[in-house]
Amino acid sequence: MSNYHIKHLEEYYQVYRKSIREPENFWAEIAEEHFLWRKKWDKVLEWDFTKPAIKWFQGAQLNITENCIDRHLGTRANKTAILFEPNNPDEPAQHITYKQLSERVNQFANVLKEQGVKKGDRVCIYVPMIPELAIATLACARIGAIHSVVFAGFSAAALFSRINDSDCKIVITSDGSFRGKKSIDLKGIVDEALEDCAGVKTVLVVKRINSDIHMKEGRDQWLQPLLDKASKECVAETMEAEDPLFILYTSGSTGKPKGMVHTTAGYMVYSAYTFKNAFQYQENDVYWCTADIGWITGHSYIVYGPLANGATTVLFEGVPSYPDFGRFWEIIQKHKVTQFYTAPTAIRALAKHGTELVDQYDLSTLKVLGSVGEPINEEAWHWYNDTIGKKKSPIIDTWWQTETGGIMITPIPYVTPTKPTYATLPFIGVQPALMDENGQELKGNQVEGRLCIKFPWPSMARTIWGNHQRYKETYFSAYENMYFTGDGALRDEVGYYRITGRVDDVIIVSGHNLGTAPIEDAINEHPAVAESAIVGFPHDIKGSALYGYVTLKDIGESRDHNNLRKEINQLITDRIGPIAKLDKIQFSEGLPKTRSGKIMRRILRKIASNEMDNLGDISTLLNPEVVENIIENKL
Numbered sequence: 001m002s003n004y005h006i007k008h009l010e011e012y013y014q015v016y017r018k019s020i021r022e023p024e025n026f027w028a029e030i031a032e033e034h035f036l037w038r039k040k041w042d043k044v045l046e047w048d049f050t051k052p053a054i055k056w057f058q059g060a061q062l063n064i065t066e067n068c069i070d071r072h073l074g075t076r077a078n079k080t081a082i083l084f085e086p087n088n089p090d091e092p093a094q095h096i097t098y099k100q101l102s103e104r105v106n107q108f109a110n111v112l113k114e115q116g117v118k119k120g121d122r123v124c125i126y127v128p129m130i131p132e133l134a135i136a137t138l139a140c141a142r143i144g145a146i147h148s149v150v151f152a153g154f155s156a157a158a159l160f161s162r163i164n165d166s167d168c169k170i171v172i173t174s175d176g177s178f179r180g181k182k183s184i185d186l187k188g189i190v191d192e193a194l195e196d197c198a199g200v201k202t203v204l205v206v207k208r209i210n211s212d213i214h215m216k217e218g219r220d221q222w223l224q225p226l227l228d229k230a231s232k233e234c235v236a237e238t239m240e241a242e243d244p245l246f247i248l249y250t251s252g253s254t255g256k257p258k259g260m261v262h263t264t265a266g267y268m269v270y271s272a273y274t275f276k277n278a279f280q281y282q283e284n285d286v287y288w289c290t291a292d293i294g295w296i297t298g299h300s301y302i303v304y305g306p307l308a309n310g311a312t313t314v315l316f317e318g319v320p321s322y323p324d325f326g327r328f329w330e331i332i333q334k335h336k337v338t339q340f341y342t343a344p345t346a347i348r349a350l351a352k353h354g355t356e357l358v359d360q361y362d363l364s365t366l367k368v369l370g371s372v373g374e375p376i377n378e379e380a381w382h383w384y385n386d387t388i389g390k391k392k393s394p395i396i397d398t399w400w401q402t403e404t405g406g407i408m409i410t411p412i413p414y415v416t417p418t419k420p421t422y423a424t425l426p427f428i429g430v431q432p433a434l435m436d437e438n439g440q441e442l443k444g445n446q447v448e449g450r451l452c453i454k455f456p457w458p459s460m461a462r463t464i465w466g467n468h469q470r471y472k473e474t475y476f477s478a479y480e481n482m483y484f485t486g487d488g489a490l491r492d493e494v495g496y497y498r499i500t501g502r503v504d505d506v507i508i509v510s511g512h513n514l515g516t517a518p519i520e521d522a523i524n525e526h527p528a529v530a531e532s533a534i535v536g537f538p539h540d541i542k543g544s545a546l547y548g549y550v551t552l553k554d555i556g557e558s559r560d561h562n563n564l565r566k567e568i569n570q571l572i573t574d575r576i577g578p579i580a581k582l583d584k585i586q587f588s589e590g591l592p593k594t595r596s597g598k599i600m601r602r603i604l605r606k607i608a609s610n611e612m613d614n615l616g617d618i619s620t621l622l623n624p625e626v627v628e629n630i631i632e633n634k635l
C-alpha cells in the first residue's frame, strides 16, 4: 500500500524519507494505486537540469478528465462535484453533480471538436468565475487541446499578448461578468483584444449578464445553442504523459509574460496528492478555495486536485465585500464548508472589519484554514487562527508558484505543528535548498538564503511556451543543477521554512505577481514621461503596494501633477489591468543609477519603505545627488 494519505507526524517523516531516497519507487506507487491509466509508464523519471529536460511517467497514456470525472461515476454520480455560489446572494446556488459535470464537459468538448479544435491546439479561456470556466477547462483536457486561461480581470492589451504568444485559434468568453454591484463588459474587452489577432477565427460566448453585446458575423457564436445540440458522450483523447495540459502566464522581469507549460501525468499526480494531504480531505467534506481559476491556485486547487479526489469544490463568483464584508462567512455557514483556502490580502481586508461580522455566522464546520500567494504576517495569521479558526483549525501556510504546479512547502494539518508566518516543512518529495550569494548551499539550520529546489517533482513546469532558452535562464542558470524560485527564505532551528519574499523584480500586490518591467513599459508610453521605476512598499491590506518614481520630459514639467497621475494610472489599467495601478506616484528630477546605467531600485525601495537611514553606500552611483532630492520630496 502506498502512503496516499498521511495521518501523523512520524508517518510524514517516514514517507518523506522514502520519497527522497527512492523518488522513482515512491511516485510510481502513488501513481499506480490512485489513478486511472490507459497504459502504464516505461520509465518513472528522466531529468537533466542543465538542458533543462524533465520527464515523468514516460510512455504512460491517460486522460486527466477520466481521473477527475469518469472514474467517480460508479460511486459518486450524484455527489456534488462543483458547488456554484453566484455573486448575488439571492440567486440560488447550483449543485453540479459528477454525472452532470460529465455530461456538460462532454457536450462542451463536442462543441469544441465541431469548431475544428484538435489535440494540441491552444484555446484561450477568458471567462469569469462561473461553472462554464471549469467546464471549458476540462472540455479542453478531454480532447487534448491546451487551455490557456486568462484571468478575466486582465485588460485587452494583456489578453491580446497572451492570445498571440501561444497562437490561440479560439477564444471562449462571456457577455460580461458580475463583480459585487458592478458588471463588466468582458466581450467588449475581447473584441478590442482581437482587433489585432488575425489567428482567432472563433469566439464562443457564454450568456451570463444578458447584456446587449455586438456579435461579429462569422466569428462570434452563442455557446448555449451549440451545447444544446451536442452529444453528452465524448470519448476522451488518449494523451501521452508529457503532452501539454495547459499554459498559464505569469509575470517575469521583462515586459513579456511567461507562458508556463504544464504537462499531463505529473501535474495530475502531484496536484491530486497534495490536495488530499494538505487539506486532509475526507469524503463528505465541502472544500472552498476563494482564488480565481485564472491563477494557478484555481487550476490546481479548485479544478484538478479536488476533482481528481472526487471532492466537492465550491466555485464563488463574487467578491468578499458584497453585499457586505460578511459574505465569506455567510458562504461557509450556508454550505457547511470544511476547508477554506484564501490569501493573506483577503484576510487583512476582512480583519479590518472586526470580529462582530464574523460572530454572526456559524463557522463550526471548518477544519482546515489555508493561506497562499504571499507571506502571511503575524497579525493576520493570529486573526485568522483566533477569529476564523477559533484556535481549533490549523492554518496551512502553503508556499508554491505557478511554475511548481502544486504546493511545495506547507504544514500538513493535524500532522505538522504550525508556527505563525512559517510555511514549515517541505511537502513529500520536495527537496529545498538555501543558497548563499556565492552559489554555495547553506547546510544545517538557522540559515537564510535564496530558495532553490534540488530535485524534480512531478508537477514542475517543463518549459516556457515558445522560449525554452528563457526557461533555462530564469530558473536553472542562477545556481548549478538547481531550480531557482526567485524567493528568499530562512530555515529555523528545527528546520521549518519561512519565506521572506521575492529577491527579483517581481512585486506581489494583494497576492498577484506583478513584474515591474511591464508596468514601467506602460508608464513610459505616456508622452510626458521620460523614465520610471516601480518598487513595492509595505501596505496594511495588500501586503505590498506600488510606488512609482517618474521623471518627466520638458513638456510634462508644467502639467498638473494630479492629472498626470490619473493619466498614468489609466494607462496602466489599459495595458495591464486595475490590479497594477500605483498607490503613489512621485515626480522626480532623476532616478539613481549605477555607472552602467541600471536604475538602483534597491535604494528607491528603501526610500519608499521609509528606511532612509539604511540606504547603504550611494557614493558609487552615477548621480548620488538625486537621492537627496527624492528623499526630500517623498510622498
Ligand code: 6R9
Residues within 6 Å of the ligand: 250, 295, 296, 297, 371, 372, 373, 374, 375, 376, 397, 398, 399, 400, 401, 402, 403, 423, 485, 486, 487, 499, 501, 502, 508, 511, 512, 513
Ligand atoms: C501559488 C501562487 C508565486 C509567488 C512565490 C512567492 C509568493 C506564494 C506564498 C508566497 C510566502 C506563501 N508566495 N505563496 N510567499 N508564503 N505561502 O501564489 O503562485 O501566483 O505564481 O506566485 O508568490 O513569492 O514565488 P504565483
